[in-house]
Amino acid sequence: MTSTHVSEQNAGLRVMWTYIATGLAIFVLMLLVGIVTRASQAGWLPLDPGSFYSLLSLHGVGMIVAMAISGLGVLWYLARREMELDESIAFIAYGFFLAGTVCVIVSAIPGRYGSLWTMLYPLPFVGTYWPSWATGTWLIGNALVMLGFMLWCGQMLGALLARYGGVRGMLAVDYVLRNRDFTQSGKKPPPPQMFAAAITAFDGFITGTVGLVIGTALIVHWMDPSVALDPLWAKNLTYLFGHSFANLTMYMAVAGIYVGLPLCTKREYHTSPPLVVAWWGTLLFVIIAYFHHLYMDFVQMQWMQFVGEIASYLAAIPVVVVTVYGGVMLVHRSGMRWSLGAMFLYAGMIGWVVGGIAAVLDATIPANVDLHNTLWVPGHFHTYLLEGVLLFILGWVFVNLEQRAQAASGLLTRWLIGVGMFGGGALFLLGFYLAGAFGVPRRYAVEPAPGPFFASLATMGALIFLAGFVICGAEAWRLARLPKRQAVG
Amino acid sequence: MKERRVIAGLVLFATVLFALVPVIRRGAELPTAQHHFVHALMLAGAALSGILFAGRTRGGRRGAVWLVIATLVPALAMLLMWPSKYAYFETHPYGHLTEHLALVVLGFLAGFGGERYAAGIGWAAGIGIFAMGMLAIGGYGVVRSVPNTIGIAAAPTSRANIGGLPNQTRGAALFAQNCAVCHGTVGVGGEGPSLKNERSRKSLVQAEAWIQNPAPPMPKLYPGTLSLRDVADVAGYVETLR
Amino acid sequence: MGNGGLILGIFIVMAVAAMTVMLFLGNYRSREPLPQQVVASRGYALRRYWFWLVLIVAITVFMVTIPFFPYPSVRASARAEHFTVIAQQYNFSLPAVVPLNRPVIFDVTSKDVNHGFGIYGPNGAIVSQVQAMPGYINHLPLTFTIPGHYLVRCLEYCGIAHAGMQGGFDVR
Numbered sequence: 077m078t079s080t081h082v083s084e085q086n087a088g089l090r091v092m093w094t095y096i097a098t099g100l101a102i103f104v105l106m107l108l109v110g111i112v113t114r115a116s117q118a119g120w121l122p123l124d125p126g127s128f129y130s131l132l133s134l135h136g137v138g139m140i141v142a143m144a145i146s147g148l149g150v151l152w153y154l155a156r157r158e159m160e161l162d163e164s165i166a167f168i169a170y171g172f173f174l175a176g177t178v179c180v181i182v183s184a185i186p187g188r189y190g191s192l193w194t195m196l197y198p199l200p201f202v203g204t205y206w207p208s209w210a211t212g213t214w215l216i217g218n219a220l221v222m223l224g225f226m227l228w229c230g231q232m233l234g235a236l237l238a239r240y241g242g243v244r245g246m247l248a249v250d251y252v253l254r255n256r257d258f259t260q261s262g263k264k265p266p267p268p269q270m271f272a273a274a275i276t277a278f279d280g281f282i283t284g285t286v287g288l289v290i291g292t293a294l295i296v297h298w299m300d301p302s303v304a305l306d307p308l309w310a311k312n313l314t315y316l317f318g319h320s321f322a323n324l325t326m327y328m329a330v331a332g333i334y335v336g337l338p339l340c341t342k343r344e345y346h347t348s349p350p351l352v353v354a355w356w357g358t359l360l361f362v363i364i365a366y367f368h369h370l371y372m373d374f375v376q377m378q379w380m381q382f383v384g385e386i387a388s389y390l391a392a393i394p395v396v397v398v399t400v401y402g403g404v405m406l407v408h409r410s411g412m413r414w415s416l417g418a419m420f421l422y423a424g425m426i427g428w429v430v431g432g433i434a435a436v437l438d439a440t441i442p443a444n445v446d447l448h449n450t451l452w453v454p455g456h457f458h459t460y461l462l463e464g465v466l467l468f469i470l471g472w473v474f475v476n477l478e479q480r481a482q483a484a485s486g487l488l489t490r491w492l493i494g495v496g497m498f499g500g501g502a503l504f505l506l507g508f509y510l511a512g513a514f515g516v517p518r519r520y521a522v523e524p525a526p527g528p529f530f531a532s533l534a535t536m537g538a539l540i541f542l543a544g545f546v547i548c549g550a551e552a553w554r555l556a557r558l559p560k561r562q563a564v565g
Numbered sequence: 566m567k568e569r570r571v572i573a574g575l576v577l578f579a580t581v582l583f584a585l586v587p588v589i590r591r592g593a594e595l596p597t598a599q600h601h602f603v604h605a606l607m608l609a610g611a612a613l614s615g616i617l618f619a620g621r622t623r624g625g626r627r628g629a630v631w632l633v634i635a636t637l638v639p640a641l642a643m644l645l646m647w648p649s650k651y652a653y654f655e656t657h658p659y660g661h662l663t664e665h666l667a668l669v670v671l672g673f674l675a676g677f678g679g680e681r682y683a684a685g686i687g688w689a690a691g692i693g694i695f696a697m698g699m700l701a702i703g704g705y706g707v708v709r710s711v712p713n714t715i716g717i718a719a720a721p722t723s724r725a726n727i728g729g730l731p732n733q734t735r736g737a738a739l740f741a742q743n744c745a746v747c748h749g750t751v752g753v754g755g756e757g758p759s760l761k762n763e764r765s766r767k768s769l770v771q772a773e774a775w776i777q778n779p780a781p782p783m784p785k786l787y788p789g790t791l792s793l794r795d796v797a798d799v800a801g802y803v804e805t806l807r
Numbered sequence: 808m809g810n811g812g813l814i815l816g817i818f819i820v821m822a823v824a825a826m827t828v829m830l831f832l833g834n835y836r837s838r839e840p841l842p843q844q845v846v847a848s849r850g851y852a853l854r855r856y857w858f859w860l861v862l863i864v865a866i867t868v869f870m871v872t873i874p875f876f877p878y879p880s881v882r883a884s885a886r887a888e889h890f891t892v893i894a895q896q897y898n899f900s901l902p903a904v905v906p907l908n909r910p911v912i913f914d915v916t917s918k919d920v921n922h923g924f925g926i927y928g929p930n931g932a933i934v935s936q937v938q939a940m941p942g943y944i945n946h947l948p949l950t951f952t953i954p955g956h957y958l959v960r961c962l963e964y965c966g967i968a969h970a971g972m973q974g975g976f977d978v979r
Contacts, residue, residue, distance in 0.1 A: 125968065126781075162629055191964075198919065198920050199920045202789060202966070204781070204966075207781065223640065230689065233689060234632070237685040289700045289705070300647070306704025307921065307942055311921070343843045344843065373938045373940065374877075381876070382873075386865075396857075397854065397857060407832070409835065409839065410840055412837065426826055445936060449925075450933070452811075523970070524960075747968060786896065790897075
């Protein structure tokens with residue numbers, strides 16, 4: 077019995093560390109690619125526009141995949157503690173992710189594909205400066221990632237439905253609506269991180285379906301240009317898929333708050349009815365918030381614009397009223413030591429809120445007129461991803477390493493990493509926000525003034541961030557090599 | 566449990582009958598959007614019968630293969646729904662029939678495979694494959710005809726087919742708009758190569774041929790942005806650069 | 808900077824406030840821990856007010872911004888003077904002169920791929936923008952109150968020379 081339990085535990089750990097190691101490896105690669113593109117905009121190492129857009133395309137899709145793989149790994153491990161999950165499916169999905177990543181790298185580097193990953197039809201086919209096979213490889217690579225993601229979601233959904241008794245149980249409907257009956261019958265709602273898994277799987281299935289519709293349509297158009305698509309339809313599907321997938325990476329990593337922070341604070345994060353209701357809201361808002369990508373398409377149906385703004389606002393409520401609020405309550409006067417893991421998780425919540433404020437401002441239609449497709453947009457999602465999702469994942473990694481070895485990092489190390497990754501990160505992000513406020517457009521290989529000045533600020537920030545990240549990597553290596561003192565969790 | 570199988574069989578039978586329609590209605594083709602809708606209905610019927618056939622699998626050993634199948638078939642169905650006028654499947658009645666039967670098989674596999682893997686996944690895959698068919702109606706080979714009051718044909722680059730020698734003044738203006746970004750303001754070079762003394766490398770005809778069909782990374786602007794007349798004018802201007 | 812400066816100001820104030828509050832709450836008297844129940848009961852009591860505050864602010868801001876939406880109305884469209892804008896890789900076909908202090912509507916479309924029609928005022932700030940989509944016409948209503956030369960930049964990624972795609976018109 078014990079041995080089965082150990083091997084069960086090992087399956088979860090194997091999947092998690094494989095996913096996280098791969099995700100972080102892709103992250104490092106894409107970080108370097110991103111620095112090169114920003115340095116090019118700063119005029120430090122000018123690239124020709126073709127190479128710039130190829131690298132930018134690679135950076136964008138690579139980063140999203142890196143964050144998604146890491147988050148899915150953490151979530152899979154946590155779900156594995158609650159229910160039966162087949163390791164082989166996790167590795168088949170992993171194979172799809174890897175194959176997809178290889179495809180996009182081949183497409184962007186030797187193939188010089190340069191039309192980004194949320195390309196708007198008829199884009200990857202008109203005015204191309206790369207060979208046709210690169211377009212196909214890019215589209216197929218993206219489709220492979222989506223198929224892997226849908227496999228992951230299908231497995232998670234199946235396990236959740238079986239474990240908690242259908243959609244009602246998975247979403248804890250009775251727990252909220254008939255709370256007294258539910259608790260009196262001795263039942264327990266799913267733990268908080270399982271809502272993250274449920275929403276990822278549920279919305280992920282929708283996202284993947286939509287992604288495959290537009291992906292297949294583009295692949296068919298690539299093979300047979302006589303199949304024309306409707307540009308407005310394509311734009312809606314592209315953003316429904318792209319926005320939701322990127323947004324979901326945050327909700328995957330949020331499990332770090334639910335499980336990681338309690339490990340640091342020695343307190344508990346329980347499921348409560350408001351938490352469940354908040355996740356119901358998230359379930360809806362993840363799917364409909366994409367409307368704000370089409371504010372500047374006046375031909376879009378008008379009600380969608382109104383819903384887009386209010387939904388983008390209301391999407392903040394689950395975050396600031398429930399999840400982050402709960403996270404702050406966990407830490408407040410808990411006597412928690414600011415170990416690296418705790419620091420990352422807490423800073424990740426701050427990054428999430430700050431990125432959210434920027435997003436909500438941009439989702440205000442009159443403000444969007446000034447900010448749409450300026451550098452403000454990459455500003456907000458880099459805040460989310462770099463100072464949110466990434467920190468949750470690193471926080472989770474460090475909490476595990478610290479618990480395993482019963483060791484912590486020195487004050488100097490923590491300061492160096494903090495100054496590098498938070499200070500450098502802040503400088504990097506400020507470059508985006510300031511340039512965005514000045515109206516500098518995004519995705520310009522050569523930016524008009526004052527773009528290059530802010531790009532050089534941002535590049536400096538990114539280099540400082542990189543230095544902090546290298547120290548962070550060395551510290552992780554040191555902690556990982558310490559002898560094991562105690563089992564995780 | 567026997568009743569469930571009977572219902573499943575009936576649903577499948579009805580779906581297959583529905584899929585046979587093109588054989589009866591030879592040649593009469595529906596518009597693409599309605600055709601997608603018909604496909605979506607077939608997929609839904611087939612998926613439903615697949616779900617019912619699979620039955621409840623709670624507690625049984627789960628086959629990863631079934632999940633992989635249920636995940637892959639919706640994308641394959643989208644490929645099969647390829648809405649081109651030139652696709653063999655759509656024009657030939659028997660090809661069309663084969664396509665419809667293949668869609669039924671794929672829809673069935675989505676529902677059956679999903680439900681065999683785990684309870685509820687057949688429904689997810691079935692709703693997913695139906696939703697794909699429905700989404701296709703919006704724009705997969707379907708372009709809404711929007712009244713174009715602007716009249717793109719009246720755009721400034723429509724002075725095509727005038728004939729005669731290249732108008733180098735006009736070519737200079739077109740060059741400034743379309744080419745100067747990469748080749749510099751008077752062809753001094755930039756991201757793209759310098760075009761100074763281009764006439765020593767290419768004749769007028771060669772320059773026109775190159776602009777019409779350039780090698781990457783130079784974008785192909787003919788016939789989208791530049792008309793034949795524009796190409797001639799730009800080439801004529803380029804030949805004057807020293 | 809135009810409105811961008813105002814938005815940036817709001818953002819910085821809100822971001823610094825959020826950061827300060829969270830850092831304060833995380834560090835406040837952290838050497839004197841309290842049991843979780845005590846913190847939780849205080850937190851839950853406060854949360855109710857916090858929820859209503861966020862909800863009311865969200866809805867209020869939404870209502871306040873509605874009059875400022877840039878979308879055209881049918882009545883305004885009939886009164887205004889129309890100008891055609893056609894975007895294509897990599898230039899704009901634009902009117903040379905647009906009248907001052909009179910309502911105008913730009914009818915914006917594209918010949919090839921999606922472009923953005925971004926208007927930058929004489930001071931360099933974005934005045935307004937709309938997408939240029941092939942097969943569709945977006946109607947952008949505007950009234951210019953400042954004379955001068957307005958720059959037009961492409962605000963949707965459209966290909967290799969996206970950064971160089973610009974044009975301009977005079978308002979007088």
